[in-house]
Amino acid sequence: MILLNEKKYSFSTEIFFEIFDDRLKLMIIWYLSNGTMRFKDLSKYLYPITNKTLSFKLKQLEELHLIERKVFAEVPPKVEYTLSSHGELLKPVINEIIAWSQYYAKTFGTMVVEE
Amino acid sequence: MILLNEKKYSFSTEIFFEIFDDRLKLMIIWYLSNGTMRFKDLSKYLYPITNKTLSFKLKQLEELHLIERKVFAEVPPKVEYTLSSHGELLKPVINEIIAWSQYYAKTFGTMVVEE
DNA sequence: AATATAAGTATATTTTAGTATACTAATATC
DNA sequence: GATATTAGTATACTAAAATATACTTATATT
Numbered sequence: 652m653i654l655l656n657e658k659k660y661s662f663s664t665e666i667f668f669e670i671f672d673d674r675l676k677l678m679i680i681w682y683l684s685n686g687t688m689r690f691k692d693l694s695k696y697l698y699p700i701t702n703k704t705l706s707f708k709l710k711q712l713e714e715l716h717l718i719e720r721k722v723f724a725e726v727p728p729k730v731e732y733t734l735s736s737h738g739e740l741l742k743p744v745i746n747e748i749i750a751w752s753q754y755y756a757k758t759f760g761t762m763v764v765e766e
Numbered sequence: 767m768i769l770l771n772e773k774k775y776s777f778s779t780e781i782f783f784e785i786f787d788d789r790l791k792l793m794i795i796w797y798l799s800n801g802t803m804r805f806k807d808l809s810k811y812l813y814p815i816t817n818k819t820l821s822f823k824l825k826q827l828e829e830l831h832l833i834e835r836k837v838f839a840e841v842p843p844k845v846e847y848t849l850s851s852h853g854e855l856l857k858p859v860i861n862e863i864i865a866w867s868q869y870y871a872k873t874f875g876t877m878v879v880e881e
Numbered sequence: 882a883a884t885a886t887a888a889g890t891a892t893a894t895t896t897t898a899g900t901a902t903a904c905t906a907a908t909a910t911c
Numbered sequence: 912g913a914t915a916t917t918a919g920t921a922t923a924c925t926a927a928a929a930t931a932t933a934c935t936t937a938t939a940t941t
Contacts, residue, residue: 660871660876662796663863663864663867663868663871664793664796664860664863664864664867665867666867666870666871666876667863667866667867667870668789668792668793670870671789672789673788673898674783674786674787677783678779678783681777681779689917689918690917690918690919691917691918694918699899699900700899700900701899701900701901701902702918702919702920703899703900703919703920703921704898704899704900705919706918706919706920707898707899716874722918725907725908725917726906726907726908726909726916726917727906727907727908727909727915727916727917727918728906728907728916728917728918728919729917729918730917730918730919737870737873740866740869741866743862743865743866744859744862744863744866745779746862747858747859747861747862748778748779748782748859749778749779750858751782751855751856751858751859752778752779752780752781752782753778754855755781755782755785755852756775756778756781758852759831761775761781788928804887804888805887805888805889806886806887806888809888814929814930815929815930816929816930816931816932817888817889817890818889818890818891818929818930819928819929819930820889821888821889821890822928822929837888840887840937840938841886841887841936841937841938841939842885842886842887842888842936842937842938842939843886843887843888843889843936843937844887844888845887845888845889
């Protein structure tokens with residue numbers, strides 16, 4: 652259970668760190684910022700990640716109102732994940748992260764295959 | 767040892783996640799973005815953190831050229847940590863993080879004491 | 882002479898995040 | 912009738928990260 656509301660933060664960014672305490676959640680947001688994805692797509696892109704871990708992270712992001720989960724009554728199961736409006740507002744953050752990463756890669760020679 | 771140069775990244779933000787694989791390093795950058803700090807200051811602000819952990823994180827950030835370490839020949843020891851020019855360029859990222867965190871706190875009622 | 886100080890290091894221990902592996906449900910396909 | 916499919920769950924295990932605790936060094940203070 653995530654209980655952000657019971658905590659007090661000494662500075663604004665702490666909320667961000669509380670939410671993105673691991674890179675996986677932010678990476679999921681990054682992937683979903685390119686459009687809707689199914690569980691298996693995310694699993695593939697985030698490899699190696701176990702179903703358990705991915706499932707848990709998605710649940711957390713949903714609790715935090717950052718993504719939305721849409722279940723289709725099909726067999727085999729189909730579940731789609733999409734950024735919520737609050738999640739969409741993370742795009743400027745992601746864009747700055749991309750800009751800085753590209754600068755860093757250019758400066759220190761780390762290869763970047765694609766954006 | 768951090769060997770970013772030996773890795774290839776499938777998208778730009780991966781470098782960022784590789785560097786900020788834990789919240790501590792980004793929090794250190796956040797604190798230093800307000801100015802120079804000594805080891806003990808950081809230790810106080812990042813409480814609870816052990817000397818060992820803080821020392822290790824600072825070493826990593828220095829290896830990544832994001833901070834600079836200045837040793838004074840004094841007793842008791844005095845060491846000052848400052849953002850490097852590359853670290854300074856993370857400020858736009860931090861600013862977007864602050865903006866989003868404030869929006870999120872306002873929307874979901876999480877308290878933020880100060881910026 | 883004992884104690885405090887800052888910036889760590891050393892060692893052992895604990896926590897916790899993630900992994901590996903196997904399993905399920907309901908239908909479609911070979 | 913056996914097998915594949917997706918989106919998970921369940922259980923047990925492992926490895927990495929952080930903690931707790933004690934120690935160091937050289938000077939200044941009580």
